[in-house]
Amino acid sequence: MIKKIVIATATLSALLLTGCSQTAPDLDGKNNISDATQIAGDTVTIDENKYGNEDGTSGQYNSSSDGFQSIYFDFGDYGISSSMENQIASNTNVANSAAGSKIKIEGNCDEFGTDEYNYALGLKRAKAVKDSIAAQGADTSKMVIVSFGESNPVCSNPTDGCYAQNRRVDLRLVK
Numbered sequence: 001m002i003k004k005i006v007i008a009t010a011t012l013s014a015l016l017l018t019g020c021s022q023t024a025p026d027l028d029g030k031n032n033i034s035d036a037t038q039i040a041g042d043t044v045t046i047d048e049n050k051y052g053n054e055d056g057t058s059g060q061y062n063s064s065s066d067g068f069q070s071i072y073f074d075f076g077d078y079g080i081s082s083s084m085e086n087q088i089a090s091n092t093n094v095a096n097s098a099a100g101s102k103i104k105i106e107g108n109c110d111e112f113g114t115d116e117y118n119y120a121l122g123l124k125r126a127k128a129v130k131d132s133i134a135a136q137g138a139d140t141s142k143m144v145i146v147s148f149g150e151s152n153p154v155c156s157n158p159t160d161g162c163y164a165q166n167r168r169v170d171l172r173l174v175k
Contacts, residue, residue: 063154067094068103068171071129072164075110078124080132088129091171092136099139102174105130107147108154110163115149122147129169144174 064070069087071080080088095103107122107129126145134140155162 063168064091064170064172066098066171066173070171071125071169073125073167073169075112075163075167076121078121078128080128088132089136091129092133092138094171095133095138095143098173099142101142103143104172104174105143105145106152106170106172107145108152108166108168108170109148109150110166111150111153112163113150118149119147122149125167125169129171 062070068091071084071087071091073079074081105126107124107126109118109121109125113121123145126147130140130143130145133143150166153166154168155165
């Protein structure tokens, strides 16, 4: 009888200590959903004229400062969309006119995903903006990137428009 109790206790302990394994998020696409139809209902295309204000009413929302414009991203994406090219060009002009100042490029995410995933995604978004500005001729030696992950939302309403506003990169002059 004692032998059965010891075996049962050892088995239970082994099961409790083993736990479940979890695959880390992979932003390069290896572990992401491969069928776009699985997430199609969760994706939103950002239109700055439509999702301008925190309540989703018309207007242009911009949480960047010093003349920079925020760059918005699709759900789970860190590539610069063609709809953001004008904002990148405008930001390049502002960066070139502020040549003596440091520029902080801040990556942000919506609340979906783990903290680690959102931190990494925010960094990739910030780096994509920095690289795009560099490709247009701006000097990146005074630029720094940072990720806030999901910790710096500009909107907290549970709507697609609100979530879309949080998937962004902000640019600021460091003073």
